[in-house]
Amino acid sequence: MTVQHDSSVYEEIQASDQFQELRRRYRSWAFPMTVAFLAWYLLYVVLSGFARGFMGTKLFGNINVALVFGLLQFVSTFLIAWAYSRHAASKLDPLADELRDKVEEKAK
C-alpha cells in the first residue's frame, strides 16, 4: 500500500536544495530539448509543404533531400531518446533515489 505522508513533508522536501537541484537538472534538459525536437520536426513539415523544389533536389541516384530529411528525423529521434536515457541514468536517477530513501526513512 501507499504510505500516506503529511503534505508538509513534501513541502519541506520540495524546498530542499537537493530537490531543487534534481528539478533543475530534469527541466533544464527536458524542456529545451522538447522545444528543439519540435522545432526540428516543424521545420521538416513546413519545408515539405512550402519548399518542395528544395526537398526534391536529388543528392545521389534517386535519393532526394526529402528522403534524407525524413530519415534524419528518425536518426534524431533515436539519438535524443538514447541521450535522454544516458542523462537520466547518470544525472537524475542517483539524486532521485537518494531523495526517495530520505523521505521513506522520515516516514518510518
Added chain:
Amino acid sequence: MKHETLSTILFLVFVAGTLGITFWASRHTKDATDFYAGGRSFSGVQNGLAIGGDYMSAASFLGIAGIIALSGYDGFLYSIGFLVAWLVALLLVAELMRNSGKYTMADVLAFRMSPRPVRTAAGVSTITVSIFYLLAQMVGAGALVGLLLGIKSDSGKMWTIIAVGLLMVIYVVIGGMKGTTWVQIVKAVMLMTGAALVTLLVLGKFGFNVSKLLGDAAAQSGKGDAFLNSGLKYGTEAQGIAGKIDLISLGLALVLGTAGLPHILIRFYTVPTAKDARKSVMWGIGIIGVFYLLTLVLGFGAAAIVGSKKISTANAAGNTAAPQLAEEIGRQIFGDVGGTILLAVIAAVAFATILAVVAGLTLASSSSFAHDLYAHVFKRGNVTDKEEVLVARLSAFVIGAVAIVLGILAQSLNVAFLVALAFAVAASGNLPAILYSLFWKRFNTAGAVSAIYGGLISAVVLVIFSPVVSGSKTAMFPDVDFHWFPLSNPGIVSIPLGFLFGYLGTVLSKEYNAEKYAEIEVRSLTGVGAEKAVQH
C-alpha cells in the same frame, strides 16, 4: 489451397493462442491492480513490445503502406509524426505519470484538483477518444475482411465486425490488462516478423539498392520524381495555401497527440518503476521506428512491384498494397504456393493487428468508466476493489456493444478521419491538462476542466464543420454541405485553444493548492509513494 483458407487457419491459430494466454492471465488476475495494470509486473522490454502492439494499428500498417504505394512520399510524412511523438511521451510524460498515477490518466489530473469534476472531464474525454479510434478500427476490419477473404457482402462484413467486437471484449473481460498486454506482445512480434520478411525479399529483389527501388516505384507510378516528394496527397499544389496549412495541422496533431492517448498512457502503469517506464518507451521507440522504416520499403516496393494501377483497382485507398505485395513477391521468388502462403501470413498479421489495438482501446475506456466515473464520481470513492473490477468488466461489454453497433452503422461511411480526430482531441484536450498538471504550480480544477472540455469540443466541432464530414466527394456525408471550416485537421486551431482554455480557466479561478503541488512534484520526480508492483 486458396489463400483465404490458409489466412483463416492462421488467424484461428492466433485467436486460439491468444485466448489460451487470456485464460492463463485470468488465473493470475486477482485484484484491481492486476486487472487495470497487469499487476505492474511487466518488464521494460515486454511493455516496450506491448506499446508497439498497442500503437501500430492496421491504419499504420496497411494504411501508410497504401498511401506510399499510391501517393508516394506523403505516407512517410505521416509515419514520421507518429514516431517523433514518442519523444514527448519519453521526455515529459511517461516517468512522471508512472510515479504519480495509479490506473488511469485521470489519476494524475485529479491528484491536486477537486476530484469529481476533473475525473468526469477526463473520463468523458478518454471514452470519446477511445470510441473514435475504436470505430475507425472496427469499420476498417469490416472492409479488410472483404478485401482479404473475398467476403464482399454486407452481412459478411457485419459478422466480421461482430466477431472482432466479441473477441476484444473476451480478451478484456477475462484477461484484463495482463491478457491484453500479452495479445499485444504476440501481435507486435508477428507484425515485425511479417513486415521484416517481406521487406527483406523486396530489398533482395533490388539487390539492396534503395535508389533503384525508388526509381522503379517513381517510374511505374506515372508521376515521376513527384512520387518521391511530398504533395501528391497532403497539401497538394491544387489545394493551395489551405492545403499546406492543413498538412502542418495534421503534423501538429500527430506529434502532440500520442502523449495524450489514454490507451497509450495506461501502458506506463504496467511496469514496476518509472525507470522501467522509461526503458519501455525506449524499446517502443526502437520497435515503432524500425517498423515505419519497413513500411517505407513495403509502400515503395508495392508501387514498384505490384504497380499503382493494380493496387488502386483492388482498393481505392490502397489498403491492400502490403498484402498484394506479399503475394506478388512470394510468387516471383517461390512460385504460386509461396505467393499464397505469404499473402495468407500478411493477412493474418493484419487481423491480429486490429484485434490487439481494439482490445487496448476497450480496456482504456472501460477502466476509465469504472475507476473514474463509477468509483470516484458516482460512488465518491466508497467502493471495494472487487466491485470496481466487476463494473470495469461490465462496461467492457457495453463499450464492445456500442462499438459493434456503431461499426455496423458506419460500415459504408468514410470514417478513416476518426483516427486523426482522436489524435487531435488527445493533443487539444488531454495533453494540455497533463502537462499543466505536472509542471504548472498555479494550475487548478477550473483550468483542468476547461482545458479538457475546451480542447475536446473545439476539435470535434471544427471537424463536424470541415470538409471530411460534408461538402466534398470523399466526405462522410458526401451529399450534403454544411462545412465552413476549411481544414480537414483541426489541430492547428484546437491545440492552441486547448492550452489557452487551460490557462484562462486557471487564472480566472482563485483556487490553488500549494501543498498538493509540492506533493505531486516531489512524487513525480523522485518516485516517493509510487504504486508498487504486486507480489503474488
